[in-house]
Structure formats: C-alpha cells, structure tokens
Amino acid sequence: MGRDFHFSIDRGGTFTDVFAQVPDGRGGSTYRVLKLLSEDPSNYPDAPREGIRRVLEEVTGVPHPRDVPLDTSRIGSIRMGTTVATNALLERAGERVALLVSAGLPDLLHIGNQSRPDIFDLKIQTPENLYETVVEVDESVMLPLGTEPSPRNGPHPESNANIACPGARVVGTTGEEVCVRRTPDLDKLRRDLQAVLDNGISSIAVVLKHAAIYPEHEKMVGQLAQEMGFKQVSLSHAVMPMVKMVPRGFTAAADAYLTPHILRYVAAFQSGFDEGLSNVQLLFMQSDGGLAPVNAFSGHKAILSGPAGR
Numbered sequence: 001m002g003r004d005f006h007f008s009i010d011r012g013g014t015f016t017d018v019f020a021q022v023p024d025g026r027g028g029s030t031y032r033v034l035k036l037l038s039e040d041p042s043n044y045p046d047a048p049r050e051g052i053r054r055v056l057e058e059v060t061g062v063p064h065p066r067d068v069p070l071d072t073s074r075i076g077s078i079r080m081g082t083t084v085a086t087n088a089l090l091e092r093a094g095e096r097v098a099l100l101v102s103a104g105l106p107d108l109l110h111i112g113n114q115s116r117p118d119i120f121d122l123k124i125q126t127p128e129n130l131y132e133t134v135v136e137v138d139e140s141v142m143l144p145l146g147t148e149p150s151p152r153n154g155p156h157p158e159s160n161a162n163i164a165c166p167g168a169r170v171v172g173t174t175g176e177e178v179c180v181r182r183t184p185d186l187d188k189l190r191r192d193l194q195a196v197l198d199n200g201i202s203s204i205a206v207v208l209k210h211a212a213i214y215p216e217h218e219k220m221v222g223q224l225a226q227e228m229g230f231k232q233v234s235l236s237h238a239v240m241p242m243v244k245m246v247p248r249g250f251t252a253a254a255d256a257y258l259t260p261h262i263l264r265y266v267a268a269f270q271s272g273f274d275e276g277l278s279n280v281q282l283l284f285m286q287s288d289g290g291l292a293p294v295n296a297f298s299g300h301k302a303i304l305s306g307p308a309g310r
Contacts, residue, residue, distance in 0.1 A: 003076035009048045011082040018051035022059045049272045072276035081285035084265045085258045085302035094257035095203040098196045099131035102209045106134045109249050130257040135192045140181035141210045172213035203232035205256035207249035211237040258299025
C-alpha cells in the first residue's frame with residue numbers, strides 16, 4: 001500500500017464537494033464523491049477534512065475517529081479551492097489594516113482611478129476602503145525625465161534633462177535610472193507605527209511610489225514593521241510588481257486584509273492531520289485557476305479561489 005488516495009475539494013460558502021480517487025482493490029483506481037455542509041460544528045470542525053476522513057474510513061474499513069489526528073499515510077495529494085477569502089471580502093470580515101503610502105498621497109486608494117460605470121449617475125457609490133487608517137511615509141523617489149520627447153517630457157526635453165536630481169541616482173530593477181530624493185524617515189515612521197500597534201492593528205499594506213522599479217524603500221519599511229511585531233506585512237512590489245500604483249495598492253491592501261484570515265483557516269485545516277501531512281502534496285487553487293503550494297497561498301491569490309472563481 002502506498003499513497004493511493006487523491007482528493008480534489010471545493011470548499012464553498014454553503015456546501016463542500018469532495019472528489020476522491022481511491023484504490024479499487026484490484027491494482028487500479030475508482031472514485032468517490034461526497035457533499036457536506038461547509039459549516040456543521042455540531043458534527044465536525046472542518047468540512048474538507050471530514051470529507052477526507054469519511055472516504056478513508058469507507059474505503060479502507062479502518063475507523064478514523066474525529067477526535068484523533070487524521071492518518072495521512074495513504075494520502076498522496078489534496079487539492080482544494082475555497083471561498084473563505086471571497087466570503088471574508090464580501091462580508092468585510094478580514095483583518096484590521098493600516099495603509100502605508102508615500103507622503104502626500106493618503107487618499108490615493110480612496111480616489112482610485114475614478115472609473116464611472118454610469119457616467120451620468122448623480123449618486124456615485126464607491127466600495128468601502130479595506131484599510132482602517134493611513135500612515136504617510138516621508139520618502140520620495142522620482143524618475144528622471146531623460147532626453148527623449150514624450151507626453152510626459154513635452155516637446156522640448158533638453159531643458160528638462162538639465163534639471164538636477166536632488167539626491168542619489170541609482171539603477172532600478174528594470175535598468176532605468178531612478179532619483180532617490182529622500183530615503184524613509186524611519187525614526188518618525190517608528191513612532192507612527194507604534195501608534196498603529198497600540199490601536200490593535202497588526203496588519204499593514206505598504207504602497208510607495210515607483211516601488212515596482214525601486215523597491216528598496218518598501219523593503220526598509222517592511223523590515224522595520226516586522227521588527228516591531230506586525231504579523232502581516234504586504235509590500236506592494238512583492239505582491240504585484242507592476243508600475244501602476246493604484247492597482248498595485250489595491251492588491252496589497254487586499255492581501256493585508258485577507259492573508260491573516262486565510263492563514264488561520266489553513267492552520268485550522270492542517271491541525272487535524274498527523275505529522276505525515278508534510279509528505280502530502282497540498283495545493284490550493286488561486287484566483288488565476290492555477291495551484292499554489294500551501295506555503296505560497298495568500299489573501300490576494302485566494303479571492304476567486306474555489307467555486308466562486310469558476
């Protein structure tokens with residue numbers, strides 16, 4: 001006997017569907033399907049794990065008590081999609097979040113891109129912000145205009161090219177030159193972050209200008225936050241390394257809002273198995289339809305996981 005049980009699970013808001021490939025006793029395989037309530041605390045603590053337990057018990061004939069860590073010796077893989085993050089986002093049941101943004105841009109994500117589904121609508125309703133408070137980071141990075149004509153540089157770029165960079169010139173991740181006007185004032189930021197911690201917020205999203213090209217300032221801020229004890233630090237350049245600051249910021253905020261919720265669910269799911277779970281291929285469905293190892297699964301990747309993403 002080897003690891004001959006393979007599970008594919010959709011954990012929805014109401015029902016959980018389990019599809020299992022199991023041994024048929026003749027050297028081949030057959031299938032089992034099972035549907036359970038996703039929430040039924042009077043009968044079991046976790047629906048996907050309960051589905052796995054029932055299939056193992058039915059096929060092997062060996063009792064697998066609910067109050068004992070589930071034996072993983074015959075489980076080869078578990079692949080799961082879940083709407084846990086989707087529901088947390090819809091119900092606004094995520095983590096309390098502080099947004100850290102470049103000084104001068106505290107309303108960046110509140111304003112967004114000002115898209116209007118109905119351009120003549122006199123009453124514009126916008127989604128609630130996922131963050132609770134904003135901390136402005138005193139730092140500044142700019143991109144030199146260069147010598148080529150462009151919509152940004154105008155028809156006479158030569159004069160702009162002579163404007164001195166009031167700081168260090170460095171090379172960014174794309175090979176472009178970046179002007180570091182001010183590095184983050186970490187002493188002031190430490191005081192501001194301590195006030196955030198004192199208010200009971202331990203999850204932050206960091207969104208700084210040009211961080212996709214020059215991420216060093218976000219890394220400095222992230223390191224400080226981790227040293228101070230923040231449990232979730234979502235850096236926009238790491239979450240979504242794209243140039244546009246608004247969508248990069250929205251994604252980082254969603255990651256900070258949802259990742260702690262996802263990690264708690266994953267930890268609760270894993271806690272019901274024995275130590276052999278580390279030898280099982282455990283994958284979670286991402287919003288893009290791909291599968292991620294459990295240690296790479298995070299909030300922004302889980303928004304359209306599971307039935308809601310199909």
